[in-house]
Amino acid sequence: MAHVPQIKIAATYMRGGTSKGVFFNLEDLPDVAQVPGKARDALLLRVIGSPDPYGKQTDGMGGATSSTSKTVILSRSTQPEHDVDYLFGQVSIDKPFVDWSGNCGNLTAAVGSFAISSGLVDASRIPHNGVAVVRIWQANIRKTIIAHVPITDGAVQETGDFELDGVTFPAAEVQVEFMDPADGEGAMFPTGNLVDELEVPVEVVEGGMIRATLINAGIPTIFVNAADLGYSGTELQEAINGDERALARLETLRAQGALRMGLISTLEEAATRQHTPKVAFVAGPAAYVSSSGKQVKSDDVDLLVRALSMGKLHHAMMGTAAVAIGTAAAIPGTLVNLAAGGGELDAVRFGHPSGTLRVGAKASQVGGDWVVQKAVMSRSARVLMEGWVRVPGDAF
The missing domain is CATH 3.10.310.10 (Diaminopimelate Epimerase; Chain A, domain 1)
Incomplete structure (x- = not known):
C-alpha cells in the first residue's frame, strides 16, 4: 500500500523567555493552513507531535511540557502603525486540539527578532546599530506589544550577559512592553471586584x-x-x-x-x-x-x-x-x-x-x-534551529 510522502515547511525553532516554540511565516504554510480551521490545527498538532497518549511528544518538535508545546505564526501586519501580526497556538500534549484563546508572553520576546530576520519589518525601521522598536499586533487578544530588539551591524543581537531565572545561559536583553494589558474593552476585573x-x-x-x-x-x-x-x-x-x-x-x-x-x-x-x-x-x-x-x-x-x-x-x-x-x-x-x-x-x-x-x-x-x-518586563530570545519541519503530506 502506497503512503503519501512527507512534505517540508520552512520553520524556525526558537526560545523566547522560558518557553520554546516552532515559528512560521504565514506565507510559508501550505495554502489550506494559511487560514484558521481544522487543517491548520491538524498541521500544528502533527508538527508538535500531539496528541501523544504517552505524554512525550517523541514524534514531533514538542518538549512534553506546556512551555515547549507551542507554535507561532507571523505575518506582515494588517493593522495601522504595526509591523507584524503575531498569532499564538498552545498545543495540547495529550488531546487533539490547539488553544488559540490567549497569548504567550515568553515567546513574545522572540517575535521581534524573528520578524526582523524574516524581513517582516521594514528595513527603514531597523538601525545598523542600536535598538529596533518592533510594533507587534497580538492577534489572539487584539493588543499591542512593543519589543525592543538589540541590533548589531544590521542583524539581531542574540548573545549577551542578561540572565533570566529559568534559562540556563545568558543572552541579549529584550525589553517587552504590553500596552493596555487589560483584556476586552477595559474589563480588567470582570466581576467589578478587586477580591x-x-x-x-x-x-x-x-x-x-x-x-x-x-x-x-x-x-x-x-x-x-x-x-x-x-x-x-x-x-x-x-x-x-x-x-x-x-x-x-x-x-x-x-x-x-x-x-x-x-x-x-x-x-x-x-x-x-x-x-x-x-x-x-x-x-x-x-x-x-x-x-x-x-x-x-x-x-x-x-x-x-x-x-x-x-x-x-x-x-x-x-x-x-x-x-x-x-x-x-x-x-x-x-x-x-x-x-x-x-x-x-x-x-x-x-x-x-x-x-x-x-x-x-x-x-x-x-x-x-x-x-x-x-506592563514592562525584560526577557531574552535565541534561534535554536532553522530550516524545515517535515510532516506526512496527509496529516492535515
Missing part, C-alpha cells in the same frame, strides 16, 4: 468559599492566597505536579473561576479551554531554594507566586501571567498587592520556582475604573 468570594466544592477548600482576585490583564488569571490552599508559596514543581489530588483540586478551582469570569458558560467547557484562564497562588516574602539550587532570600522578593499552565505547575513564570502579576500588584487591595505589602506599587520582584523576576506596571483610576497603560 471576590469564590464558591468552590468543599474538596477544594473546607467551607466551600475562597477569596480570589479575578483579573483580565496579560492573560485572564485567578489569584488566590497560598495559605487558603494549605500551601506556603515556596513549593517547587514536584510538590504539585507529583500530587494528582492537588492538580485535580486546582483544576476545579480554575474551572469555577473561569465560570465566574464569564469565560465559559458551563463548567464542562473548561476542559476545552486549557490555556486560559491561569490559576496562581500568592504569599508574602519567604526564603526558599529554587529548582536550580539557587538560594532565594526573603529580602530578594516582594512576594511569592506559583502559577499553573495547562494543568501543571509552571517551572518558572508565564510571561502573560507576569503581566497579570505586575498589573494586580499595582492596584491597591488585590490579593497580589496585599501579598506584596499593599499600597501603591509600580514594580515588584516576585519569587517563582526557578528564581525571581521583576515586572513593572503603572495603574490609575479613570472614572472609578482601574486602568493600566502598560
Whole structure:
C-alpha cells in the first residue's frame, strides 16, 4: 500500500523567555493552513507531535511540557502603525486540539527578532546599530506589544550577559512592553471586584468559599492566597505536579473561576479551554531554594507566586501571567498587592520556582475604573534551529 510522502515547511525553532516554540511565516504554510480551521490545527498538532497518549511528544518538535508545546505564526501586519501580526497556538500534549484563546508572553520576546530576520519589518525601521522598536499586533487578544530588539551591524543581537531565572545561559536583553494589558474593552476585573468570594466544592477548600482576585490583564488569571490552599508559596514543581489530588483540586478551582469570569458558560467547557484562564497562588516574602539550587532570600522578593499552565505547575513564570502579576500588584487591595505589602506599587520582584523576576506596571483610576497603560518586563530570545519541519503530506 502506497503512503503519501512527507512534505517540508520552512520553520524556525526558537526560545523566547522560558518557553520554546516552532515559528512560521504565514506565507510559508501550505495554502489550506494559511487560514484558521481544522487543517491548520491538524498541521500544528502533527508538527508538535500531539496528541501523544504517552505524554512525550517523541514524534514531533514538542518538549512534553506546556512551555515547549507551542507554535507561532507571523505575518506582515494588517493593522495601522504595526509591523507584524503575531498569532499564538498552545498545543495540547495529550488531546487533539490547539488553544488559540490567549497569548504567550515568553515567546513574545522572540517575535521581534524573528520578524526582523524574516524581513517582516521594514528595513527603514531597523538601525545598523542600536535598538529596533518592533510594533507587534497580538492577534489572539487584539493588543499591542512593543519589543525592543538589540541590533548589531544590521542583524539581531542574540548573545549577551542578561540572565533570566529559568534559562540556563545568558543572552541579549529584550525589553517587552504590553500596552493596555487589560483584556476586552477595559474589563480588567470582570466581576467589578478587586477580591471576590469564590464558591468552590468543599474538596477544594473546607467551607466551600475562597477569596480570589479575578483579573483580565496579560492573560485572564485567578489569584488566590497560598495559605487558603494549605500551601506556603515556596513549593517547587514536584510538590504539585507529583500530587494528582492537588492538580485535580486546582483544576476545579480554575474551572469555577473561569465560570465566574464569564469565560465559559458551563463548567464542562473548561476542559476545552486549557490555556486560559491561569490559576496562581500568592504569599508574602519567604526564603526558599529554587529548582536550580539557587538560594532565594526573603529580602530578594516582594512576594511569592506559583502559577499553573495547562494543568501543571509552571517551572518558572508565564510571561502573560507576569503581566497579570505586575498589573494586580499595582492596584491597591488585590490579593497580589496585599501579598506584596499593599499600597501603591509600580514594580515588584516576585519569587517563582526557578528564581525571581521583576515586572513593572503603572495603574490609575479613570472614572472609578482601574486602568493600566502598560506592563514592562525584560526577557531574552535565541534561534535554536532553522530550516524545515517535515510532516506526512496527509496529516492535515
